Amino acid sequence: MALIVQKYGGTSVADLERLRNVARRVIQTRQRGHDVVVVVSAMAGHTDRLLELAREAAERPSEREVDVILATGEQITAGLLAIILQDMGFKARSYLGHQVRILTDSLFGRARIKTVDSWRLIKDLREGIIPVVAGFQGVDEEGNITTLGRGGSDTTAVALAVALRADLCEIYTDVDGVYTTDPNVCEKARKLDRISYEEMLEMASLGAKVLQIRSVEFAAKYKVPIHVRSSFSDQEGTIVCEEVEDMEKAVVSGVTYDRNQSRIELVRIPDRPGVAARLFEALSDASIPVDMIIQTSSAEGPYANLAFTVSKADFPRALEITKGIARELGASDVLCEEDVAKVSVVGLGMKSQPGVAFKMFKTLANEGINIKMISTSEIKISCVIDPKYTELAVRALHNAFGLDREQD
Ligand code: ADP
Ligand code: ASP
Ligand code: MG
Numbered sequence: 001m002a003l004i005v006q007k008y009g010g011t012s013v014a015d016l017e018r019l020r021n022v023a024r025r026v027i028q029t030r031q032r033g034h035d036v037v038v039v040v041s042a043m044a045g046h047t048d049r050l051l052e053l054a055r056e057a058a059e060r061p062s063e064r065e066v067d068v069i070l071a072t073g074e075q076i077t078a079g080l081l082a083i084i085l086q087d088m089g090f091k092a093r094s095y096l097g098h099q100v101r102i103l104t105d106s107l108f109g110r111a112r113i114k115t116v117d118s119w120r121l122i123k124d125l126r127e128g129i130i131p132v133v134a135g136f137q138g139v140d141e142e143g144n145i146t147t148l149g150r151g152g153s154d155t156t157a158v159a160l161a162v163a164l165r166a167d168l169c170e171i172y173t174d175v176d177g178v179y180t181t182d183p184n185v186c187e188k189a190r191k192l193d194r195i196s197y198e199e200m201l202e203m204a205s206l207g208a209k210v211l212q213i214r215s216v217e218f219a220a221k222y223k224v225p226i227h228v229r230s231s232f233s234d235q236e237g238t239i240v241c242e243e244v245e246d247m248e249k250a251v252v253s254g255v256t257y258d259r260n261q262s263r264i265e266l267v268r269i270p271d272r273p274g275v276a277a278r279l280f281e282a283l284s285d286a287s288i289p290v291d292m293i294i295q296t297s298s299a300e301g302p303y304a305n306l307a308f309t310v311s312k313a314d315f316p317r318a319l320e321i322t323k324g325i326a327r328e329l330g331a332s333d334v335l336c337e338e339d340v341a342k343v344s345v346v347g348l349g350m351k352s353q354p355g356v357a358f359k360m361f362k363t364l365a366n367e368g369i370n371i372k373m374i375s376t377s378e379i380k381i382s383c384v385i386d387p388k389y390t391e392l393a394v395r396a397l398h399n400a401f402g403l404d405r406e407q408d
Helices: 016-031 046-057 065-088 119-126 153-163 199-204 213-222 275-285 310-329 348-352 356-366 387-400
Strands: 003-006 035-039 092-095 102-104 113-116 130-136 137-140 145-147 170-173 194-196 226-230 239-243 254-270 295-297 302-313 333-344 372-376 380-385
Touching: 003 016, 003 153, 035 065, 035 119, 035 153, 046 065, 065 092, 065 130, 065 137, 065 145, 092 119, 113 153, 119 130, 130 153, 137 275, 153 170, 153 213, 153 310, 194 199, 199 213, 199 239, 199 254, 199 333, 213 226, 254 275, 254 310, 254 372, 254 387, 275 295, 275 302, 275 310, 275 348, 295 372, 310 333, 333 356, 356 372, 356 380, 356 387, 380 387
Parallel strands: 003 035, 003 170, 035 130, 092 130, 102 137, 170 226, 194 239
Antiparallel strands: 102 113, 137 145, 226 239, 254 302, 254 333, 295 302, 333 380, 372 380
């Protein structure tokens, strides 16, 4: 008998019929002799609608209140699933983040989990009750409702799996596993049977939204295996686990994209110590994560250009801060592009293989796609491009690195 945490994403709980399907799966798992704790997302599209509503109410709504509103999406599905399970003759009880006590910091909209109390859930399991937990939300030390960032129900599920010392965390979604790239963009994408935490972490951080990055970090740290699978079929999905010897070490194992990126550039700033530190200190103080950074010194004098990317959600604040610092430093201009895309290739095998970067640049060039920025790590290469070429770039790279599935 195992203890399994099952998380059902937005499309899996999109209406009552799908919630009944979820309930049947939960019951089936129970009937196989396992204990189950369920985590649910809001119905597909609901979080977006709530966010729009908050933004219609005010141009810059308070982040605390936005979280109060967003958390209601998961509250509805948790309550509904508990009712449906009860209606099917099972004992079930819904929980909100603060009722479990998923304690987070106070960074509204992107809070991080600090601790999880699991005793209520364990008590329920002992009494034969199925706990249904609202994903994506927690509570801070002051009792404020917080949310964990988009896609955060994945993180709730893995954090509960860690706290409960569960044997497995199943993530039920609308695709039947992790693919070499987004199967909704590239029809030749191939499903992976297994993927290492390290590669999944890289793919998630580069935009493969099938798992929220924090959930993979938790899983890797506490070595909880994740099974990503579809709630619409019984097919085995993808196991995310530690790297094993026989795991295929493809040079490139996946292609990812992220359309939610913006680029900001400071032109002609003084080329002296402390300048970059001044800018990135201000961005860090505002809790704005910066992704790529490129600085080039000018041959003509003691000047440099400095360009960086941030996520589109942080763009307005990042631009405002950068303009302030640019004035302070005497930069000659601040340029920006609110919409850029980042395409990346990821693979553990890249560590020992030269020529991957060349092949990536050549592939994009053959499609006439201009590269605006480049960044590399041991196991990934990313390029910033015009967003209108995203799908073309993803498909061309997928093909160039031999990832295309044989057509049946
Ligand atoms: P859920 O609502 O179940 O959490 P998400 O929309 O957050 O689902 O994540 C699933 C989606 O992730 C898929 O529909 C797919 O378009 C996208 N996706 C992006 N990259 C990948 C990938 N490499 N493998 C599988 N799915 C991916
Ligand atoms: N409902 C939240 C979102 O849409 C959390 C999640 O689905 O994981 O981002
Ligand atoms: Mg998701």
